[in-house]
Amino acid sequence: MSVSTLRSTSPLEHTRAGLTFDRTVPRQLVHRASVTEVFLTDAAAAAADRYLVGAQWPRHHALYHPDESGRCDFMLLAETVRQAGIYLLHRFYDVPLGHHFVFKSLDVHIDDHTALRVGGTPLGAVLDVSVTPAGDPGSGRFDARLDVTIEVDGQPCAYSTVAVVVVDARRYEVLRHRGRDLTSSIRATSPTTPSRAPVIAGRQDANVLLRTAADDDSSTWLLHVDLQHPGYFEHPSDHVPGMMLLEAFRQAGHLTAASNCVLTALEARFRSFGELFQPIVIRSATGPDGLLRLTAVQGERTLAEADALFIRD
Structure with a gap:
């Protein structure tokens, strides 16, 4: 045989x-x-x-x-x-x-x-x-x-x-309620100005999740949470979906990495639930090993963090 x-x-x-x-x-x-x-x-x-x-x-x-x-x-x-x-x-x-x-x-x-x-x-x-x-x-x-x-x-x-x-x-x-700020009932108003890049990693229109932060920092963005989005909220959720945070990380990575780069690895850790009506800040920084360090922060809490590897296509 x-x-x-x-x-x-x-x-x-x-x-x-x-x-x-x-x-x-x-x-x-x-x-x-x-x-x-x-x-x-x-x-x-x-x-x-x-x-x-x-x-x-x-x-x-x-x-x-x-x-x-x-x-x-x-x-x-x-x-x-x-x-x-x-x-x-x-x-x-x-x-x-x-x-x-x-x-x-x-x-x-x-x-x-x-x-x-x-x-x-x-x-x-x-x-x-x-x-x-x-x-x-x-x-x-x-x-x-x-x-x-x-x-x-x-x-x-x-x-x-x-x-x-x-x-x-x-x-x-x-x-769900551990570490949650139950004293804040103010609904956050998402900024209307999208990131400078009209298309990020093939995303455009409603699928562009990043908005330029008020301080105009090129490595910091606000997450746009649209509860009517047919993909991320195709069913009701009491928190910001993890996949939305991962996509925000990917978009932030593409805005930070050199042009003509492709995402080849992403290692993400989820730390806390993201509230729907409070601002979420996405940050990107390049580490000494060449990896991008990405974080999602809401108030004093880190919601998620990831290391991403982009390589030139």
Whole structure:
């Protein structure tokens, strides 16, 4: 028997071959209101705490667009990984619907940008996910770490790591109000002047999240939070979505980095919930190692911080 035959009949390859890509998974299992916002198509167990997840990425999306070189949107990978974490914990770990997923960290590293080039059809991907669970999924709190390899055409092209805490409604209320400024009832007025760049990383109009700060600091912006945005608020939320903060980081990074640079890695940590009606400041600074240090601050609280690597295209 040849080596190629052995590979083709291995349990992992058998599981991979069984994945389907002709419909999405149920939207409620990835916490989405609209089917068009669901990118997962299937999932199957490959071994203990190891799963393969099928995904299909649209050629064009209201939020996610190919870059100038025709490569898949970086944030589409991040959103797909986020959905995979939610889906796997609901389906395979029996986390009840109605529990809240609080993401503590999300890292994405792209190794092969050419594999992510968008062609004439939607791009299919397989996520190889190893889950490290901690706690009882049926209890009030459950922790999990996910290590993800993203494959296109059978070849690894990106890697991701996610840490998430899942809590019931009672514990969520405790977490939600911890450190929250309940004395402020003033609704912040978002500035109307967008960043000097009318298009940031392919974003324009409502998808440009940064507004020029009052002090006109070239490395500081205000986050524009539009509660009617069909992507970031496609369902009601009591806080600023983490994906909105990540996109703001990406836009700030593009305004800070040299021209013709592409985002190749982002390591983000979420520290606190962002209130909807209080100003959020986005800051960018270049570290001695060449990484961009990005932070989101609301009042005295740091909401999130990230290290980003941009390389010249």
